[in-house]
Amino acid sequence: MSDTPWPSLGDFAATRKDRVEARPAWVHPVEPPLAFIAESREVEDLLDTVVALQRAEWLQDGVWLGPRSMADAWRDLVFAARTLDVPLPPAVVSAASSRNQGAFGTDGRAFLHLSSFFLADAPEAERRFVIGQVMGAVAAHHVTWATLRALLVDQGGLRAVASRALGPALEIVLAPVSLGARLWLNGWHRAAEITSDRAGLVVCGDLQAAKRAMLRQALGVRPKVDPDEYLAQVDAMRDDDDPGRFAEALEDRPWTWKRMRALELFARSEVWTATGHIAIGAPLLSAGELRIATDGLLRVGR
Amino acid sequence: MSDLLHALGKADPVAASVWTDALAYLRGPTRVAILGLDAGVVQRAARRAAEAQPTMDFVSVVLPPEEQIVADPRWLRCHAMVWVTGPPSPLGAQDRAAMAAVAAQGAPAEHAVWLVDLDLLARISDAPEAEAATVRARVAAATDWPVIEDIGPWLIERSTPDRRAREQQVAAFLCSQAARRARAEAEAETDAADAIDRLLAESDAKVAVAVERARRDAARVLGAARRHAEAVRTDWDAFVGRFVESLPVEFAAVDDAVLDDALGPWLEHVVQGWLRDRLARYRGELLVDLAETSDADATACAAIAVPAVHAGVRAERDWARRIGVTAALGGGFALLFSPAWPLGLAALGGTWWWSQAATKVDRAGRMDQTVRALHRLRTDVAARIVEQVDAVGQALDALAERQAAAAHDGVAVTRAGLVAESADSRSRAARAHARADEVASAAL
Helix, strand or coil: CCCCCCCCHHHHHHHCCCCCCCCCCCCCCCCCCCHHHHHCHHHHHHHHHHHHHHHHHHHHCCEECECCECHHHHHHHHHHHHHHCCCECCEEEECCCHHHCEEEECCCCEEEEEEHHHHHCCCHHHHHHHHHHHHHHHHCCCHHHHHHHHHHHCHHHHHHHHHHHHCCHHHHHHHHHHHHHHHHHHHHHHHHHHHHHHHHHHHHCCHHHHHHHHHHHHHCCCCCCCHHHHHHHHHHHCCCCCHHHHHHHHCCCCCHHHHHHHHHHHHCEHHHHCCCCCCCCCCCECHHHHHHHHHHHHCCCC | CHHHHHHHHHHCHHHHHHHHHHHHHHCCCCEEEEEECCHHHHHHHHHHHHHHCCCCEEEEEECCCCCCCCCCHHHHCCCEEEEEECCCCCCCHHHHHHHHHHHHCCCCCCEEEEECCHHHHHHHCCCHHHHHHHHHHHHHHHCCCCEECCHHHHHHHCCCCCHHHHHHHHHHHHHHHHHHHHHHHHHHHHHHHHHHHHHHHHHHHHHHHHHHHHHHHHHHHHHHHHHHHHHHHHHHHHHHHHHHHHHHHHHHCCCHHHHHHHHHHHHHHHHHHHHHHHHHHHHHHHHHHCCCCCCHHHHHHCCCCCECCCCCCCCCCCHHHHHHHHHHHHHHHHHCCCCCHHHHHHHHHHHHHHHHHHCCCCHHHHHHHHHHHHHHHHHHHHHHHHHHHHHHHHHHHHHHHHHHHHHHHHHHHHHHHHHHHHHHHHHHHHHHHHHHHHHHHHHC
């Protein structure tokens, strides 16, 4: 109806519900439960509000990443955005722990929260892995659900902020639902972490650097241990009869060794070679084989 | 002599060994070397000399005419020497050349030309006396060495040779040889070091050219990035202007519900889509412009990421209302689980109604809000593009530094090896010079 080169507002509104946002091929295909909830305007408004408050708090003792503040990390951010074909999101750097880095907000209004501890002395490849990993949630449209989950299970203090800002009464509701939400959403979130790890590898292109960055995220410091040595140690120590292995159900991330193994699978798949990289290892896995192998790895208790 | 031997031993151990050996002979019975080009003549002459002076030692040395003559211990060990020649070709050119060479290679200064076999002329000539006179005259004219025909008296005169003088002569000769060899070695080492230095200079020049080329490429890429980014900004301004102009028509074509639901996402979709397309074109134009720039990394540095666009027509408006609504919703929901649940229900219903009512904004106000949001975006996006282009300069500088470091690293190992080798050669040359000087001064 309009002679402009862009869709008219009327046309856009008419087709909006049918519009399917394309996801990159490297996304591990797992949908969040009740995905339609994230499409609600009220939910988006709620998340925007809570996250804006949290972001403001982080910014009190943090900085926006920019060309004149932590320029090297900002260049990696631009590089990651170009590589993942994601609009360059704003990124806050604060004294968060390496594990609490992530993308928050909504799919349409995401921002990244990065750790100054991690970025301070990380080599370029590891920085790129972590920034790509965090930005992968944006590219995969996982941000709204990941933030909802963080709000419900109080990841990164998000629920505490909501409680402070919106009244302690909120805690009466959220506290009991926390365990249920954790069990309900963690399965999806663990799969989403696999997607994020893949995005990180696509950005940094270096499997060993990616593993080192993962190990550092897990341990908090730069460990003097080779990732392959760590994997060998895990293989040697693993006890399949240990009931502790089911504790993973309460974890929001797969065990680090599983993430490394999943990344190794990805790095020798057709999905990885389609991103312009050379397969690391053999035999080459098809997309279907990769999905089956990754799902098997993600099973709790394995 | 011990100083000399010490100096010689340091400079040239082989020469020192030859000297020790020669000295042992020179301090013994008188030794006379019988030299010549013809083996038969030399052997006969040696026998005659031995018959004439049985107490002396005679050393026969036959010199093949085609071979280069070098110092030979056989004559270095002797106190005197005679060069044997005779008819039919007495003291020819080859004889003279050999005599000169032998004299230069440490042969005894006590020497003479021994003219032998003149008696054979009687068998081959009708006038042997005349022929002999001719031979004598030719030999005398051909050399400044004394010419003898009877070896006996000449040997008797040398039965008590000046041994010290001969020892000094041999020592001086060996020292000069050692010094010459040391100087030759020093020159060879210096030449080798010079050749290595030339290689290093060539390598440095190549690295400098590579670094300069990387810097030139980077400057060209940055210039092109700035030029094309400026075009993007101009187009961006024009696009926002056109977009703003189109808003009244767009608003008129939809009802309030569409404005409520889709305005913000539509703005972001259109703006993001335009930016994505335009920046992809920017990259394409840049690639065409820089087709001659071989460095793909430098070109890749100049790509610009699409800035995230938040229209701000929904999410950022009316924060106080949104916080209030969210708090009331949260509180109401919490009250549902308490005895005061009817109050919670009422709070939820009232909040929902308030939320819906509060979002009703009149069209004029919404239009104004949208135009302001677009003008804000115009500035923000332009700033994001400018800061990325500025960062392109930094990235290119970093890339040029990495490339320069890589170019240096690529030759670093070889270069370090060559520098060490050059230093070693120069050190060896210096030591050889020192040895030469030491042995030369010792010989003096």
